[in-house]
Amino acid sequence: MTVADAATNRLRDSLFAGEFVAGEEIKDTQIATAYGIARPTARVAVQQLINEGMLVRPPGFSARVRTFDPAQVRDIYRVRRLIELDAVREIVSTKPPLAGVADALEGFAHLQGGEDDWSRIAAADVAFHTAVVDAAGSPRLQQFFGGITSEIRLLIALLKNQYSGGDALYHEHEALYRLLQGGTPVAEVEASWIVHLDSAERFLAQHLS
Structure with missing residues (x-):
């Protein structure tokens, strides 16, 4: 890793941790x-994060x-x-292994939402949804999702003071994971997923208004 790479990672982590304001x-x-x-x-580090859409100049x-x-x-x-x-539709249809999703869910364990835990909560949230996309087995879906994950994490970081902790997020994502494990009609899984994403969108939009 070069010095520029290390500086880029450090600055990116600071942004994800909410150490800067919008x-x-x-x-x-x-x-x-x-x-x-x-x-x-x-x-070089600043320009890389401009290229990633996290900074503007x-x-x-x-x-x-x-x-x-x-x-x-x-x-x-x-x-x-x-x-x-x-x-989600692909997972329900083909029933692939969900070990990666289960591992990502464990990232929420014992997170309470304190100052030290904030970046870990945001990382756990994105890691869970990334693992779901990965489980579908489409490299192009993974690529497209990777293109917006930085924006999602930055959005969460900018609003860290509006969140209350990791426990509620853990239980919410655990319910989604259980739906993916099998036996639930795809329409019901989709409906629950839409409710989850719509709730996050409304929260973010409201606090950015």
């Missing part, structure tokens, strides 16, 4: 000083943490529903 300025010099690296290296200005509005949230969740519901 619209906050991120200067190359600021990152260079904080991380003890050269300014050109810091610029208006012409003539320093980079800033990306902001979202309700319309963007709706668009992200529109794509998310297309991907996840297709994965």
Whole structure:
């Protein structure tokens, strides 16, 4: 791993942990000083996160943490529903092994939503849904979902003060996992999945209004 890669990962983790607010300025010099690296290296890290859509750099200005509005949230969740519901239908139809989903569910264990746990809660949430998409066995679905997971995690990070903890999220995702294990009609599984995603979308849109 290069110094630039390490700096990129550190800055990305800070964004996912909610250490910056939406619209906050991120200067190359600021990152260079904080991380003890050269300014050109810091610029590479910042540019990588611009490429990933987590930061934006208006012409003539320093980079800033990306902001979202309700319309963007709706668009992200529109794509998310297309991907996840297709994965759910495939899982119910073909009944593939769900060990990866079960392992991801365990990521919620003992998370209470304190300051130290926040980034782990967000990571566990995304890991569970990523594991569901992976279980469907479509590399292209995985690729498409990977294209929006950074946006989803950044959205969650920007709203960390609105969440109350990991216990409720664990039980909610455990119920979804049980539905995938077999025997539940696909229409019922889809309906529960839609309720889950619609609830998250409404929450995010409301608090970004």
